Amino acid sequence: MEPLQLITPGRRGARADSPNRPRIGIVKFASCDGCQLTLLDLEDELLAIADRVDLVEFAEATSRRSSGPFDVLFVEGSISTTEQVEEIARLRAVSHRLVTIGACATAGGIQAIRNWFELAEVHDTVYPDPTYVESLAQARPVSDFVAVDAELRGCPISPAQLREFLVAMVTGRRAQLPDEAVCIECKRRGVVCVAVADGIACLGPVTRTGCGAICPAYGRGCYGCFGPRESANTASLASWFSDSRSGPEVARLFSGFTAWSEPFRTTVDAHGGPPGQVELPEESHDA
Amino acid sequence: MVTAASSFLPRAEIGRLFDALSADGRRIIGPTVADGAVIYDELAAPADLPTGWETDTAPGSYRLRETGADRSFDYVLPVTSWKRYTHPAFVPLTRSRRDGAQVLVEPVADDPPQLAFVGVRACEIAALGIQERVMRAGPLGDADHVGRRTAALVVAVECAAATSTCFCTSMVTGPEVGGGADLVLAELDEGFVVRSGSPAGADLLATLDLRPAAPAEVERTTAQVAAVRAGIGEPVAAEGLPERLRAALDSPRWEQVAERCLACANCTLVCPTCFCTSVGVASDLDGLEASTQRQWDSCFSQGFGRVAGDANFRPKVKDRYRQWLTHKFSTWYDQFGSSGCVGCGRCVAWCPVGIDVREELAAIAPATAPRGPIPWPPAPAAGHAPAALAVVEPARHVAATITSVTPETADTVTFRLATTDPELLAARPGQFVMVELPAFAAPPISISRIRPDGLDLTIRSAGPATAAIIALGAGAQVALRGPLGRGWPVESAIGRDVLIVAGGVGLAPLRPVIEAVLAERPRFGAVRLFLGARTPADRLFVAEMNALAGRADLEVAEIVDRAGPEWLGQVGIVTHLFDQATWDGSRATAFICGPERMMQATASVLRGRGVDPKAIWVTLERNMACGVGTCGHCQLGPFFVCRDGPVFSIDELGTAFGREGL
Numbered sequence: 035m036e037p038l039q040l041i042t043p044g045r046r047g048a049r050a051d052s053p054n055r056p057r058i059g060i061v062k063f064a065s066c067d068g069c070q071l072t073l074l075d076l077e078d079e080l081l082a083i084a085d086r087v088d089l090v091e092f093a094e095a096t097s098r099r100s101s102g103p104f105d106v107l108f109v110e111g112s113i114s115t116t117e118q119v120e121e122i123a124r125l126r127a128v129s130h131r132l133v134t135i136g137a138c139a140t141a142g143g144i145q146a147i148r149n150w151f152e153l154a155e156v157h158d159t160v161y162p163d164p165t166y167v168e169s170l171a172q173a174r175p176v177s178d179f180v181a182v183d184a185e186l187r188g189c190p191i192s193p194a195q196l197r198e199f200l201v202a203m204v205t206g207r208r209a210q211l212p213d214e215a216v217c218i219e220c221k222r223r224g225v226v227c228v229a230v231a232d233g234i235a236c237l238g239p240v241t242r243t244g245c246g247a248i249c250p251a252y253g254r255g256c257y258g259c260f261g262p263r264e265s266a267n268t269a270s271l272a273s274w275f276s277d278s279r280s281g282p283e284v285a286r287l288f289s290g291f292t293a294w295s296e297p298f299r300t301t302v303d304a305h306g307g308p309p310g311q312v313e314l315p316e317e318s319h320d321a
Numbered sequence: 322m323v324t325a326a327s328s329f330l331p332r333a334e335i336g337r338l339f340d341a342l343s344a345d346g347r348r349i350i351g352p353t354v355a356d357g358a359v360i361y362d363e364l365a366a367p368a369d370l371p372t373g374w375e376t377d378t379a380p381g382s383y384r385l386r387e388t389g390a391d392r393s394f395d396y397v398l399p400v401t402s403w404k405r406y407t408h409p410a411f412v413p414l415t416r417s418r419r420d421g422a423q424v425l426v427e428p429v430a431d432d433p434p435q436l437a438f439v440g441v442r443a444c445e446i447a448a449l450g451i452q453e454r455v456m457r458a459g460p461l462g463d464a465d466h467v468g469r470r471t472a473a474l475v476v477a478v479e480c481a482a483a484t485s486t487c488f489c490t491s492m493v494t495g496p497e498v499g500g501g502a503d504l505v506l507a508e509l510d511e512g513f514v515v516r517s518g519s520p521a522g523a524d525l526l527a528t529l530d531l532r533p534a535a536p537a538e539v540e541r542t543t544a545q546v547a548a549v550r551a552g553i554g555e556p557v558a559a560e561g562l563p564e565r566l567r568a569a570l571d572s573p574r575w576e577q578v579a580e581r582c583l584a585c586a587n588c589t590l591v592c593p594t595c596f597c598t599s600v601g602v603a604s605d606l607d608g609l610e611a612s613t614q615r616q617w618d619s620c621f622s623q624g625f626g627r628v629a630g631d632a633n634f635r636p637k638v639k640d641r642y643r644q645w646l647t648h649k650f651s652t653w654y655d656q657f658g659s660s661g662c663v664g665c666g667r668c669v670a671w672c673p674v675g676i677d678v679r680e681e682l683a684a685i686a687p688a689t690a691p692r693g694p695i696p697w698p699p700a701p702a703a704g705h706a707p708a709a710l711a712v713v714e715p716a717r718h719v720a721a722t723i724t725s726v727t728p729e730t731a732d733t734v735t736f737r738l739a740t741t742d743p744e745l746l747a748a749r750p751g752q753f754v755m756v757e758l759p760a761f762a763a764p765p766i767s768i769s770r771i772r773p774d775g776l777d778l779t780i781r782s783a784g785p786a787t788a789a790i791i792a793l794g795a796g797a798q799v800a801l802r803g804p805l806g807r808g809w810p811v812e813s814a815i816g817r818d819v820l821i822v823a824g825g826v827g828l829a830p831l832r833p834v835i836e837a838v839l840a841e842r843p844r845f846g847a848v849r850l851f852l853g854a855r856t857p858a859d860r861l862f863v864a865e866m867n868a869l870a871g872r873a874d875l876e877v878a879e880i881v882d883r884a885g886p887e888w889l890g891q892v893g894i895v896t897h898l899f900d901q902a903t904w905d906g907s908r909a910t911a912f913i914c915g916p917e918r919m920m921q922a923t924a925s926v927l928r929g930r931g932v933d934p935k936a937i938w939v940t941l942e943r944n945m946a947c948g949v950g951t952c953g954h955c956q957l958g959p960f961f962v963c964r965d966g967p968v969f970s971i972d973e974l975g976t977a978f979g980r981e982g983l
Contacts, residue, residue: 082606205608207761208785210601214586214622217673221590222410222617226356226400229673231383239585239673253356264623265638270581274381274674 056105056203059091061125063111063118064145064173068190069136070094070110075193086204102128106203112138112145114173126180133199134176137189137291141261144189145173146294150308175295186211187242189259189291195244213264215239216256220247228255234317235275235287240266240298254318261292268301281306286314327539328531331512332391335367338476338515341528342437347474350406351439352399358383359399361406364439371396378484378666381675394440394508397484398665402593403438403445407452407469414600414613415718417759417800426718426757426800429612433468439476441502443495444487444663446477448593450501454657455596456951463951474521477502481545483553486666488679491557494663496549507542514542556679557664558688565686566651570643570980574685579639581674586619588668588678589645594661597625597953600762600946608760615952620644625954628944640982646681648956655959718757718800719745721775725795729861733781733826734791738801740775745801748776750833751808751940751968755948757800758793761786765945765963767830768804776801779829779861805948806967809938811837814910818846820932822923824853824895824915828861830940831914835869846908848875853895853915857881857888895919896926906930911937921979924971934972941967957983 060070071094076083090100107129113122126132134140142149148156149172157164176182186195195211202209212218216238220227228250229236236255238247242263249256262268268288275284288301289309302309330338342349351364354371364370370393377384378397388395417426441449449470456466480496489495498505503522507514514534517523589595599618604611618625621642626635635641653661662678669677721738728734740746745754748771756778757763764786770777782788790799811834819838823831838845850869854860860879870877878898880891891897895915909932913920920939927937943955943962950964958977960966971978 079606086606201604201606201608204606205604205760206785206789207602207604207608212622212624214619214624215583217585217587218590218617218619218622221587224360224401224405224410226358226360227383227587227671227673230381230671231357231385231400233382236673239583239587265584267580267583267638270583270674 055086055088057090057100057103058087058106058108059100059102059104059129060089060094060108061091061110062093063109063122063139063176064114065111065136065138065143067094067110069139069186069188070108072135072191072193072196076197079197083200087200104129106131106133108133108135109139109176110135111176112142112173113176113179114145114169116168116170119170119179122176122179131183132176132180134182134185135191135196137187137259137261138173139176140185140187140295141292142173142175142294144291144293146175147289147309148173149294150302173294184209187260187292188245192244192246194246212243214243215263216241216243216245216247216250216260219243219245220250223247223251225251228253228318232317233278235279237271237287237290240268240271252318257290258288258298259291261295262298266297268297269304272301272305276305280312282312283314285309286312327507327514327516327534328526328529329512329534329538330506330515330529330531332510333512335393335513337529339364339367341525342439342474342476344528345435347435347437349437349439351476352394352396354385357385359385359396361399361401361403361438361440367393370394370440375482376484378486378670379675380486380669380677381672383670391510392481392508394478394506395482397480397482397487398442398444398667398670400591400667400671402591402665402667403441403449404452404593404596406434406436406438407449407473408456408466408596409469410617412465412598412615414615417611417613417718417757419609419759422722422797424720424757424759424798424800426720426759428717430464433465433472435472436469437474437476439478441475441477442480442665443477443498444489444492444665445593446475446498446501447489447492447494447663448665449475451594451657451659451661451663452596454659455594474504474525475502475518476504476506477518479505479507479542479546480549481508481542483549484666484670486669487553487664488556488666489664490550490553491555491559492660492662492664493559496553497546507545509538509541514538557682559660560688562682562686563651563654563660565688565690566647566682568690569686570647572685574681575639575643578642578676578681579637581676582621582638582642583674584621584623584638584641585673586621587671587673588676589619589621590617591667591671592649593663593665593667594649595619596951598947599625599952599954602760602762604760611759615947618953620648620953620956626944628942634943635982637982643982644956646678646685650682652956652959656961718802720798721745721801722798723793723795724775726793729779730781730859733779733861735769735777735779735829735862736793736799737772737777738775738799740801742801745776745804746771746773748804749808750811750837751830752804752806753830753945753948753967754778754801754803754805755945756780756790757802758786758790759800761789763802764790765805765948767940767967769829769832770836771833779826779832781826802948805945806963807965809834809912809940809968813936814838814912815841815844816846817936818904818909819848820851820899820906820909820911820927821849822851822853822895822911822913822915822927824919825855825859826861827914827916827919827940828852828866829914831912832862832865834912839875842874847904849899849904850875850877851895851898852877852879853881853898853919854879855882857885894922896922899930900926902930904930906932909936913937913939917942917979924978928971935970937971938968939971939974939978941969943967 199209228234234255237258238256241258242260284305285302285307288298349364353369372393375386376396413429456463477498502518517526598615649661719742721740725737753767755763769779884892945955945963950961955962
């Protein structure tokens with residue numbers, strides 16, 4: 035996806051008193067708010083960022099509300115109800131650029147695992163009295179409904195990537211958001227490969243990096259929260275896993291926070307999905 | 322090969338060796354157990370060594386095994402290679418600043434750490450040597466690498482064990498330690514037979530004041546390493562491998578291995594000789610202060626082959642696997658005079674799906690396979706010397722002020738830049754510069770005019786960096802790095818006819834050729850200039866070209882792909898301008914620049930008209946980043962486009978010209 039190129043050179047360095055600051059909104063659908071809160075994690079530069087953009091809609095941080103228009107709208111969460119379908123279409127119409135943030139918005143999130151099951155069955159499992167629950171049959175990524183200009187992956191998104199995206203936006207350069215495997219970051223950091231040295235199932239080779247290879251650095255396998263990387267060869271990795279694991283175990287490995295995104299989804303199906311039929315043994319070494 | 326001049330260090334006294342190594346403040350880096358593997362890390366004392374540990378490896382598997390033995394070096398290879406210390410994963414390159422119109426780009430250089438590498442195996446010594454040849458292949462070498470390597474002391478250890486993934490014997494790098502070490506240890510149960518391999522090592526050994534090793538001790542160490550050699554055998558048929566691989570570029574096996582290959586890049590990152598890097602840019606919120614650092618990258622990632630406009634030279638995994646394997650085992654010889662593989666087997670063990678390079682080589686280029694015909698000449702042909710290379714320091718940036726801006730087309734402008742820098746002013750036609758604006762990745766831009774007081778650069782907006790650069794006005798500065806690359810061999814056309822064929826913005830790097838030829842017009846035969854453009858609005862340097870068309874001593878023909886109402890000239894592709902011509906091409910030298918397909922079509926028509934392939938020159942677009950052949954992005958077969966080109970004769974390129982996925 036082409037990274038955002040928004041700000042014309044005339045807007046470079048616009049400050050709070052400038053009418054040219056980009057109008058930014060942050061909204062959410064079905065999600066936990068964790069990705070939005072990542073903005074607040076940019077503590078050291080938060081005020082400076084707030085000086086350079088006009089934050090007109092961000093319920094977690096300001097009582098200002100806006101229904102648009104937005105230069106850039108950050109969208110968290112999957113689309114899971116009929117109201118959300120209407121709302122995302124309205125927001126798209128008033129947003130110059132729409133950027134999805136996090137596994138829910140970009141891939142459907144953990145709640146998309148229900149997409150493999152009958153809705154009624156899930157209702158009855160989760161809610162003692164599901165009378166007032168109104169959901170779509172599936173929880174789906176925003177890009178299934180409207181055009182998306184850029185995405186930030188992860189569960190939650192990485193503060194470093196969010197910062198990079200914002201800086202690139204206000205300076206007019208291309209954001210450096212790598213699309214290659216977690217392995218590259220892992221090896222740069224000097225982390226010992228948990229797959230090869232411990233036989234731990236790790237989705238790093240098929241998962242987009244950007245997280246800093248956090249999980250392998252703590253001695254556990256990557257569970258794919260950034261979703262598939264470019265050229266993700268899940269068939270080969272799943273076949274390698276299958277040498278020592280059952281089909282449902284392999285399916286379970288691919289059904290994490292981004293299970294509904296291709297090619298993870300077809301890999302789940304090819305190995306005896308739906309997901310969640312087995313408990314996985316704890317796989318980690320004492321880091 | 323431990324000689325009679327060896328000394329003996331009792332096991333209990335190995336601490337004395339550590340003390341001697343660190344006596345002048347040097348830090349000791351060596352093997353230690355961490356996270357289920359042996360890694361290289363800083364060692365505080367001999368107790369940190371992996372004493373009593375062995376390693377079992379297989380394709381896709383690495384396991385530590387505790388033996389309880391007293392021996393410290395019976396593990397085989399750590400995950401990490403020494404490149405973590407000689408070519409680190411992250412190296413700061415520059416700090417830059419914009420202050421009003423002014424631009425300042427400064428190199429960042431730290432003093433290299435003083436390190437002693439302990440436990441270096443024969444294959445790893447070979448890897449250090451290969452890496453040094455790669456990083457010194459440029460004019461001054463990579464300063465960071467040279468500094469680190471020069472500051473390091475190498476304490477080698479003879480292998481007393483091998484693992485199933487070892488194949489140093491095939492690559493002729495081990496297991497016996499030859500030269501390249503300061504000290505060489507060979508481990509016995511009771512201690513170490515030690516010999517020096519350099520004056521520094523001899524001095525160090527003298528301070529230890531050891532007794533001579535007994536002949537029996539030396540013999541036992543020789544027997545150990547001989548057993549290792551016998552155990553490994555000869556797993557790869559290396560004889561003739563480069564030529565067999567060159568002949569196997571269309572093997573069906575590339576497709577098959579790509580079905581298994583994850584393109585995760587682990588093989589390249591654990592490889593002790595893979596050197597490819599990319600540059601990351603960081604900046605403050607306003608893009609006024611920025612820094613760049615280079616970081617390990619890999620030909621296996623999709624972004625590695627990507628250029629402006631999102632074209633990609635290696636879109637498929639099979640292209641990337643082929644690039645890696647043929648580079649490592651074949652074109653590495655062309656570039657650096659040796660194999661790029663030392664047979665350490667790391668790529669086999671650390672492949673998450675256990676792809677075994679030995680098996681792939683046997684399938685792709687079996688020992689019985691024919692060795693030709695080869696797709697390109699065995700080494701870069703010396704058509705003309707890469708003269709300008711000798712003077713360019715990779716990190717040297719020169720601020721140049723834009724004195725005027727001339728719009729050329731809707732998306733292209735020409736900057737007139739003032740500089741007094743003698744190296745920039747000595748640029749040759751066809752060379753390029755990296756143009757840096759703080760906070761943006763620097764694009765390579767070819768020089769469109771070389772003046773006594775500066776350079777002209779003609780820049781098309783192809784992405785955010787070029788867009789930001791062309792938005793600058795007169796008075797602003799950019800930082801230039803260069804001149805880089807090998808330019809057009811204008812002198813080779815003296816006494817011959819000259820054909821210049823340009824497509825669109827491809828006229829920019831050819832304009833210095835036109836000017837050089839016209840400056841000494843009587844020394845050349847007929848001069849013919851053929852200009853193509855997508856539409857009349859995409860023509861460059863219109864007034865200048867019109868003026869040239871009025872001259873009697875050269876022929877100018879123009880054509881556009883799509884005409885507008887105002888266009889009365891010819892319509893079609895540029896080769897239409899001469900495919901019916903009657904001139905004889907055998908006395909001509911051709912200079913061509915445009916989109917790769919246009920250059921292929923032009924070269925093909927010119928060959929048909931009798932122009933010698935050695936006299937047909939093209940300039941290639943690739944992802945040129947470092948500009949001096951050390952980052953690997955612009956690799957094309959045996960060439961680095963930035964350093965060996967960007968200008969090549971089609972004879973030099975052979976079938977690499979226009980071949981997909983290289």
